Amino acid sequence: MIGYVVYGRGSFDQLDEILAPHRKEGAPMIFLLDHYFEGKELMSRIPVKGNDKVFAADVTYEPKTTYVDQLANYLKEQYGTVSGIIGIGGGSTLDLAKAVSLMMNNPGSSADYQGWDLVKNPGVYKAGIPTLSGTGAEVSRTTVLTGPTRKLGMNSDFTPFDQIVLDPALTANAPVNQRFYTGMDCYIHCIESLTGTYLNEFSKSYGEKALELCRKVFVDKDHWDDESDDQLMMASYAGGMSIAYSQVGVAHAVSYGLSYLLGTKHGIGNCIVMDHIEEFYPEGVIEFKRMVEKNKIEIPQGICKSLSDEQFDTMINVSLGMKPLWENALGKDWEKVMTREKLRELYEKL
Numbered sequence: 001m002i003g004y005v006v007y008g009r010g011s012f013d014q015l016d017e018i019l020a021p022h023r024k025e026g027a028p029m030i031f032l033l034d035h036y037f038e039g040k041e042l043m044s045r046i047p048v049k050g051n052d053k054v055f056a057a058d059v060t061y062e063p064k065t066t067y068v069d070q071l072a073n074y075l076k077e078q079y080g081t082v083s084g085i086i087g088i089g090g091g092s093t094l095d096l097a098k099a100v101s102l103m104m105n106n107p108g109s110s111a112d113y114q115g116w117d118l119v120k121n122p123g124v125y126k127a128g129i130p131t132l133s134g135t136g137a138e139v140s141r142t143t144v145l146t147g148p149t150r151k152l153g154m155n156s157d158f159t160p161f162d163q164i165v166l167d168p169a170l171t172a173n174a175p176v177n178q179r180f181y182t183g184m185d186c187y188i189h190c191i192e193s194l195t196g197t198y199l200n201e202f203s204k205s206y207g208e209k210a211l212e213l214c215r216k217v218f219v220d221k222d223h224w225d226d227e228s229d230d231q232l233m234m235a236s237y238a239g240g241m242s243i244a245y246s247q248v249g250v251a252h253a254v255s256y257g258l259s260y261l262l263g264t265k266h267g268i269g270n271c272i273v274m275d276h277i278e279e280f281y282p283e284g285v286i287e288f289k290r291m292v293e294k295n296k297i298e299i300p301q302g303i304c305k306s307l308s309d310e311q312f313d314t315m316i317n318v319s320l321g322m323k324p325l326w327e328n329a330l331g332k333d334w335e336k337v338m339t340r341e342k343l344r345e346l347y348e349k350l
Contacts, residue, residue, distance in 0.1 A: 006166065010167065061146075188252070
């Protein structure tokens with residue numbers, strides 16, 4: 001779990017004070033800022049000192065292991081070590097920060113650590129500051145990366161941030177579609193967690209609260225306001241905590257294949273899949289479609305219509321590699337339910 005959490009509007013302005021005890025002489029703080037904010041007001045508020053460095057993190061696509069390795073190797077060559085890695089942005093930026101932190105203290109390539117509990121050494125100090133709400137990346141024990149052969153997280157006890165700063169003011173004025181897609185990532189986390197075979201009272205408690213907050217934001221309200229930002233930020237936190245002690249399910253397992261092959265962003269990918277999986281989550285899909293309609297969002301259709309057999313096989317291989325997700329969704333005999341043929345039929349609908 002996260003060591004320290006600061007929550008509240010304006011809490012970003014406490015960042016200098018928060019980082020001060022973790023600064024080491026001669027070792028800079030490295031700020032990975034979502035490139036969306038490059039040259040904008042938020043960039044000027046980062047408490048840069050001495051030889052600190054701000055990188056505009058390119059998250060046009062979700063983080064690749066090659067990008068993680070490139071950043072970590074550069075920092076080791078330039079500075080030897082750093083005081084910390086601070087991620088400021090959406091889920092991709094936060095995942096990038098976690099991965100770079102780990103690779104500062106672990107040998108080889110980040111691709112070597114894609115899987116469960118493969119990381120052997122703690123990373124350098126790392127803090128996460130979300131500017132979008134929904135992914136749960138600020139609290140999860142994984143950092144999702146696209147590697148040379150698969151899309152899979154560095155899932156370990158060393159992955160979570162040491163500190164997070166939750167300032168709902170940072171999420172104001174997010175693009176409407178982006179806000180919806182990341183919000184739905186949280187909603188889908190909850191549906192998958194609360195209906196899964198891994199469910200326990202810890203994950204249930206957080207999942208139920210996150211689901212309640214998602215419904216307040218996307219079902220009950222007729223317009224977006226500051227309270228919506230507050231509620232969705234806490235939904236993201238609680239949803240992330242829920243899956244940290246259980247797992248996600250079908251939507252995520254299938255969307256991993258889309259992301260690996262087509263570069264589909266995580267939130268959008270989950271929405272594309274959720275639109276077609278009534279068989280597994282009948283009540284959740286009905287409510288999801290009501291949210292889509294109410295919020296006037298267009299879900300992409302037909303993204304797999306021109307794919308080759310080889311491309312379908314690639315997606316199927318990536319998806320079926322997510323064994324804990326399938327087991328949570330369908331039980332220990334999940335391979336009898338989700339055959340390659342059935343999964344191919346599902347991808348053909350997307």
